[in-house]
Amino acid sequence: MDNENEHATDRQQRIYSEVLLDHFRNPRNYGSLPSPDVAYEEVNPLCGDRIRIELEISDNRIVAARFVGDGCAISVAAASILTELILDADIEQGAVISSEKLLSSLKSDIKPSRMKCALLPLEALRSCLKIFKQPRTNA
Numbered sequence: 001m002d003n004e005n006e007h008a009t010d011r012q013q014r015i016y017s018e019v020l021l022d023h024f025r026n027p028r029n030y031g032s033l034p035s036p037d038v039a040y041e042e043v044n045p046l047c048g049d050r051i052r053i054e055l056e057i058s059d060n061r062i063v064a065a066r067f068v069g070d071g072c073a074i075s076v077a078a079a080s081i082l083t084e085l086i087l088d089a090d091i092e093q094g095a096v097i098s099s100e101k102l103l104s105s106l107k108s109d110i111k112p113s114r115m116k117c118a119l120l121p122l123e124a125l126r127s128c129l130k131i132f133k134q135p136r137t138n139a
C-alpha cells in the first residue's frame with residue numbers, strides 16, 4: 001500500500017464508524033431472492049451507482065429482504081443495515097423507516113454531499129413498498 005492509499009484508508013476509518021465499515025466489508029442479505037414479490041433498483045444520478053432491493057412479503061410482513069448493487073461504502077453499508085432493520089417488519093412499519101433512523105444506524109458523520117449515497121437504499125425500499133401496495137390488475 002503506498003503512502004497516499006494508506007492515508008486515504010486512515011482517513012476513511014476515522015470518518016466511517018466500525019459499524020459502517022463492517023457492513024460494507026461483510027454486507028448482510030447481499031444477493032437476490034429466487035422469486036421476489038417486489039424489487040426496485042434506485043440509481044444515484046450523481047455517480048451512476050445502483051442499489052436494488054428485493055423483498056418477499058407474506059401476510060403483509062417482510063419475510064426476506066436482499067440487495068444487490070454497485071455502490072460506495074456508504075450506500076452498501078446503508079443497504080445492508082436497512083435489510084436488517086426491515087426484516088420481519090409489517091409493510092407499513094417498513095414504509096415508515098425514517099431517513100434519520102437509517103442515518104443514525106450508520107453511526108458515522110455523513111456529510112451532506114454523501115446523503116444521497118446513504119439514502120439510496122431507503123428510496124429503493126420506499127419504491128418497492130409503493131409498487132407492492134398498488135392495486136394489481138389481472139391481465
Ligand code: FES
Nearest residue numbers: 047049072075117
Ligand atoms: Fe455513488 Fe455513493 S458515490 S452511491
